[in-house]
Amino acid sequence: MLNAVNYAQLLFPDFSLIFCGYLVCRYTALNREVWQKVDSLVYYFLFPVLLFQSIVKSPLDLNAASNLIAAGVSMGLIAIVLSYSLPYLPVLGRYIDRKDHAGAVQVGFRFNSYMALALSERLAGPEGLLLMSVLIGMCVPIFNIAAVWPMARHAKSNFWRELVRNPLILATASGLLFNGLGLHIPVWLDPSVSRIGAASLALGLMTAGAGMQLSSLKQGKLLTTALLSIRHGAVPLVAFFLVQAFHLSPQHATILLIFSALPTASSCYVLAARMGYNGSYVAALVTLSTALGMLSLPFALAVLR
Numbered sequence: 119m120l121n122a123v124n125y126a127q128l129l130f131p132d133f134s135l136i137f138c139g140y141l142v143c144r145y146t147a148l149n150r151e152v153w154q155k156v157d158s159l160v161y162y163f164l165f166p167v168l169l170f171q172s173i174v175k176s177p178l179d180l181n182a183a184s185n186l187i188a189a190g191v192s193m194g195l196i197a198i199v200l201s202y203s204l205p206y207l208p209v210l211g212r213y214i215d216r217k218d219h220a221g222a223v224q225v226g227f228r229f230n231s232y233m234a235l236a237l238s239e240r241l242a243g244p245e246g247l248l249l250m251s252v253l254i255g256m257c258v259p260i261f262n263i264a265a266v267w268p269m270a271r272h273a274k275s276n277f278w279r280e281l282v283r284n285p286l287i288l289a290t291a292s293g294l295l296f297n298g299l300g301l302h303i304p305v306w307l308d309p310s311v312s313r314i315g316a317a318s319l320a321l322g323l324m325t326a327g328a329g330m331q332l333s334s335l336k337q338g339k340l341l342t343t344a345l346l347s348i349r350h351g352a353v354p355l356v357a358f359f360l361v362q363a364f365h366l367s368p369q370h371a372t373i374l375l376i377f378s379a380l381p382t383a384s385s386c387y388v389l390a391a392r393m394g395y396n397g398s399y400v401a402a403l404v405t406l407s408t409a410l411g412m413l414s415l416p417f418a419l420a421v422l423r
Contacts (some may be wrong), residue, residue, distance in 0.1 A: 129415055132236050132323055136408060139327025153328035156321055160232075161385065164318030166289035168235065171311045172251040173293030174303055175244075183249060186370040189360040190253045190377055191260065194227060196356050198264045200348045201226030210344065218338050221395025224265035225403045226348040228383040231258075231286070232322030233411070237376050241419070242369055249373045255290025262287075265389060326384040330405040331398070342403060349407055350414035354378045357418065372419070379418035381411035 142148050180187075201223045205211045231254055238250035262284060296302075303311055357378030361371045387401040 129237070129412065132233055133412055135320060135323035136327035136330075139324030140330050141327075142324070143328035150328065153325050157325040157329070157384070160318050160322045160325060162285050164314055165231065165322060166285040167311060168315035168318045169251050169255065169286060169289040170293040170296075171303060171315055172235070172244075172247045173255070173290065174296045174301070175248075175308075180252075183252060183370075185364040185366060186249060186374060187253060187256055189357075189364040189366060189370075189374055190257060193353065193357050193360055193374070193378060194257050194260055197227035197348060197353045198261075200352055201345060202264075204341070204344050210340070213340050214344075215338060215341070218341055218396060218399065221390040221397075222338070222341060222345060222386075222400050222403055224261075224386050224389065225382045225400065225407060226345045227353075228261050228265060228386055229257075229377065229380040230326060230383055230408075230411075232319055232326065234377060234380055236319045236323065237380075237415070238373055241376065242372050246369060246373055249370065250377070251290070251293070253373065253377060254286065255294070258284065258286045258290070265386075326381075326404075326408060329384050329387060329401060330408060331401050338399060342406070345403065346407060346410060349382055350379065350410045354414060354418040375418040376415070379411065379414040382407040384408075 139153070143150055143153050204223075205214045205216055205219050234250050234254060235247060239247040242249070354375065357374050360366075361374060366374060382404055384404055386404050387397050390397050390400040
């Protein structure tokens with residue numbers, strides 16, 4: 119079995135891309151304005167193509183994956199409950215600003231999809247990539263509802279319309295439909311689609327690095343500690359117990375533990391800022407979560423697994 123050092127080495131390529139994005143954004147002419155456009159390209163086009171391809175190209179046995187999906191959804195719901203409960207806890211709740219919590223609560227349960235797919239393919243092969251794609255597709259609607267709901271009164275657009283138009287949900291649904299109908303990507307088109315997918319992972323990780331900033335972490339230290347403890351401590355432990363409860367196979371256990379220990383989504387900042395909350399504070403949380411992922415992922419994969 120691989121130890122924490124081995125897993126840290128396996129994770130190095132992905133974190134090095136994040137660090138590369140940070141350096142390029144800070145010290146070259148490719149500043150944050152450029153990377154915001156790159157992030158939109160990845161989120162609305164490149165990454166949905168990767169999700170669609172990974173689901174379509176391999177046969178999917180939903181019955182065989184049902185325990186993994188149930189465990190993943192259960193883990194996500196527990197993370198949501200833990201994150202939302204913070205202002206209502208005795209003693210702790212009195213020191214948490216409700217508005218900061220509403221904007222930042224998503225950090226406790228959302229995840230970096232780019233890293234999820236990159237790691238699942240590296241550690242569990244093409245089948246692992248397929249399983250992670252399906253898990254992402256099942257959890258994204260739940261997590262999006264949980265993230266947007268407390269901020270919905272500040273939204274300027276229709277909540278349900280935004281949810282239905284989510285590119286990740288559309289890509290997953292269409293991929294499952296193609297897979298269920300037995301359809302395939304034409305052979306002549308497959309190389310181009312594969313290269314688009316590969317580009318989405320590299321650029322997605324770099325955009326996560328480009329968005330890193332720590333300047334606002336001086337405020338809300340208690341909320342920061344609580345949310346990141348849930349994201350990088352409590353959720354991997356919940357996943358460990360769910361592996362036992364659902365009797366997951368070693369491959370499925372690997373996928374669930376990767377899913378549990380990921381850094382939070384880099385788009386948390388965009389959502390909070392767009393809906394009128396403290397975007398700079400949420401961006402700082404995302405940055406710290408990305409750094410903590412270098413510890414929580416080896417812990418989940420080497421210790422808990």
